[in-house]
Amino acid sequence: xxxxxxxxxxxxxxxxxxxxxxxxxxxxxxxxxxxxxxxxxxxxxxxxxxxxxxxxxxxxxxxxxxxxxxxxxxxxxxxxxxxxxxxxxxxxxxxxxxxxxxxxxxxxxxxxxxxxxxxxxxxxxxxxxxxxxxxxxxxxxxxxxxxxxxxxxxxxxxxxxxxxxxxxxxxxxxxxxxxxxxxxxxxxxxxxxxxxxxxxxxxxxxxxxxxxxxxxxxxxxxxxxxxxxxxxxxxxxxxxxxxxxxxxxxxxxxxxxxxxxxxxxxxxxxxxxxxxxxxxxxxxx
Amino acid sequence: xxxxxxxxxxxxxxxxxxxxxxxxxxxxxxxxxxxxxxxxxxxxxxxxxxxxxxxxxxxxxxxxxxxxxxxxxxxxxxxxxxxxxxxxxxxxxxxxxxxxxxxxxxxxxxxxxxxxxxxxxxxxxxxxxxxxxxxxxxxxxxxxxxxxxxxxxxxxxxxxxxxxxxxxxxxxxxxxxxxxxxxxxxxxxxxxxxxxxxxxxxxxxxxxxxxxxxxxxxxxxxxxxxxxxxxxxxxxxxxxxxxxxxxxxxxxxxxxxxxxxxxxxxxxxxxxxxxxxxxxxxxxxxxxxxxxxxxxxxxxxxxxxxxxxxxxxxxxxxx
Numbered sequence: 001x002x003x004x005x006x007x008x009x010x011x012x013x014x015x016x017x018x019x020x021x022x023x024x025x026x027x028x029x030x031x032x033x034x035x036x037x038x039x040x041x042x043x044x045x046x047x048x049x050x051x052x053x054x055x056x057x058x059x060x061x062x063x064x065x066x067x068x069x070x071x072x073x074x075x076x077x078x079x080x081x082x083x084x085x086x087x088x089x090x091x092x093x094x095x096x097x098x099x100x101x102x103x104x105x106x107x108x109x110x111x112x113x114x115x116x117x118x119x120x121x122x123x124x125x126x127x128x129x130x131x132x133x134x135x136x137x138x139x140x141x142x143x144x145x146x147x148x149x150x151x152x153x154x155x156x157x158x159x160x161x162x163x164x165x166x167x168x169x170x171x172x173x174x175x176x177x178x179x180x181x182x183x184x185x186x187x188x189x190x191x192x193x194x195x196x197x198x199x200x201x202x203x204x205x206x207x208x209x210x211x212x213x214x215x216x217x218x219x220x221x222x223x224x225x226x227x228x229x230x231x232x233x234x235x236x237x238x239x240x241x242x243x244x245x246x247x248x249x250x251x252x253x254x255x256x257x258x259x260x261x262x263x264x265x266x267x268x269x270x271x272x273x274x275x276x277x278x279x280x281x282x283x284x285x
Numbered sequence: 286x287x288x289x290x291x292x293x294x295x296x297x298x299x300x301x302x303x304x305x306x307x308x309x310x311x312x313x314x315x316x317x318x319x320x321x322x323x324x325x326x327x328x329x330x331x332x333x334x335x336x337x338x339x340x341x342x343x344x345x346x347x348x349x350x351x352x353x354x355x356x357x358x359x360x361x362x363x364x365x366x367x368x369x370x371x372x373x374x375x376x377x378x379x380x381x382x383x384x385x386x387x388x389x390x391x392x393x394x395x396x397x398x399x400x401x402x403x404x405x406x407x408x409x410x411x412x413x414x415x416x417x418x419x420x421x422x423x424x425x426x427x428x429x430x431x432x433x434x435x436x437x438x439x440x441x442x443x444x445x446x447x448x449x450x451x452x453x454x455x456x457x458x459x460x461x462x463x464x465x466x467x468x469x470x471x472x473x474x475x476x477x478x479x480x481x482x483x484x485x486x487x488x489x490x491x492x493x494x495x496x497x498x499x500x501x502x503x504x505x506x507x508x509x510x511x512x513x514x515x516x517x518x519x520x521x522x523x524x525x526x527x528x529x530x531x532x533x534x535x536x537x538x539x540x541x542x543x544x545x546x547x548x549x550x551x552x553x554x555x556x557x558x559x560x561x562x563x564x565x566x567x568x569x570x571x572x573x574x575x576x577x578x579x580x581x582x583x584x585x586x587x588x589x590x591x592x593x594x595x596x597x598x599x600x601x602x603x604x
Contacts, residue, residue: 176366176368178364178366178368179368179369179370181335181355181362181364181368182362182364182368182369182370182429182432183370183381183385184335184354184355184356185333185334185335185355185356185360185361185362185433186356186381186382186385186432186433186435186436187356187359187382187385187386187436188356188381188385189356189385189387192385196370196381196385197370200370200372200373201370201371201372
């Protein structure tokens with residue numbers, strides 16, 4: 001290869017730009033990502049690859065594991081959806097109105113980020129157990145929250161809320177009044193304005209928030225184990241199953257379950273990202 | 286006909302409008318001209334129904350619309366930053382006003398045809414499938430206009446419609462808007478801080494300052510017979526000579542003797558004349574005036590004698 005064609009190759013790979021340091025920053029971030037994320041994840045694959053297919057299926061796709069995946073992904077999705085609705089509501093109120101105590105409420109939203117999740121789990125269990133403050137009113141109605149999938153969802157809603165609020169907030173603030181006013185001058189009702197103008201504009205951010213809350217919910221352990229009751233096949237989440245395997249020194253089993261979780265999570269998050277990128281591309285913004 | 290009667294508006298402690306009275310005839314093209322903070326945009330938004338006055342009333346064809354919502358007033362409003370719906374195509378943007386109608390919504394095919402017709406009108410035919418993000422500023426502004434016209438407004442309101450565009454596009458769009466106003470028989474009010482724009486485009490100019498109307502008149506009246514020192518200063522260029530005399534740069538001529546002595550600081554060409562900047566001798570007051578470029582340009586540092594041809598004298602603090 002001649003020097004000039006090598007230069008041409010390099011140019012194709014990287015457009016000339018005034019933004020400096022592409023090579024350096026790209027290299028550093030790739031290195032960092034490798035060190036922090038890729039190598040640890042790769043060791044899981046390596047470990048599970050060493051155990052052989054039959055054993056992998058026997059543990060990773062056992063009935064107990066499948067029930068745990070279903071529960072983990074199902075409750076995380078349900079909690080993500082609940083958060084998408086109510087997180088949007090909280091963001092809406094925080095952005096669009098000024099009221100006394102606004103900053104305090106803003107700080108409270110972030111608390112689930114900071115709080116040790118076990119604390120949340122204990123508090124929620126105390127509230128929702130049949131004798132708890134809330135559970136005692138639900139129990140006569142035949143609604144059991146603690147030690148059921150509903151309880152798990154409640155815990156995941158708690159820890160996932162800030163993801164949605166913080167994703168949607170800046171986009172909502174950025175939207176500005178004028179598109180809403182424009183819709184009003186064109187005769188749209190408030191509902192039409194929300195449905196056709198505001199919601200589509202914040203939908204990508206809402207999807208991001210949902211994805212983050214969902215991902216967090218799938219991996220959540222601390223707050224769930226108290227409220228779920230941990231009955232195998234019924235209220236046992238996948239992360240707990242992994243810990244159980246570890247406690248029995250079954251490291252292969254733990255990595256098998258972890259591998260399945262990782263693949264499913266990656267597929268879901270990738271799909272959400274693709275959907276979003278498609279939306280961005282479409283609006284040409 | 287639009288009537289604004291004794292409209293007042295305050296934002297907290299700030300009085301944005303003090304008792305505004307204004308009449309606008311059907312078919313008129315009116316400019317609200319003033320510096321920022323003069324209340325011109327507030328007045329426009331009150332007429333639209335995007336803002337509500339504290340006192341006074343707004344009448345459309347004799348009917349008090351003060352309690353009518355913006356949607357009921359049937360006004361077309363063009364926003365300074367376009368306010369297009371980014372996630373909708375250009376055609377969907379234009380069709381929005383028709384597609385949200387609850388009573389008498391036309392069939393889908395009719396709405397589509399109408400949107401296409403409007404896009405042709407604003408010379409954007411063929412771009413209906415694009416998204417606003419893929420258009421230039423001037424094109425976006427025309428989409429905003431087509432969208433506003435789709436609801437067949439009885440009044441078209443434009444808030445600094447050319448503010449965000451570059452000079453050339455602005456000039457073309459201005460001329461084109463004037464033509465559109467005439468062919469469609471619209472009644473239009475636009476807000477601007479650019480006096481040139483107001484004088485070129487409007488049938489009548491409303492000059493505003495500090496929440497009051499300073500003068501209402503044709504561009505010729507406002508320019509040639511300013512009613513106050515503010516109008517004289519804000520509309521067109523004005524020199525203040527000693528003794529409260531206001532004179533336009535093109536209303537000054539050079540004389541050989543007996544004029545006001547001026548030391549020349551700077552000379553540059555402006556079209557067919559020299560623009561001379563200088564200081565009145567003994568005062569620190571800056572004077573600008575034009576000298577026909579057929580004559581040699583005055584030398585820097587030279588002292589020349591000037592004579593006002595047309596001047597206006599204002600009493601101090603007429604209000």
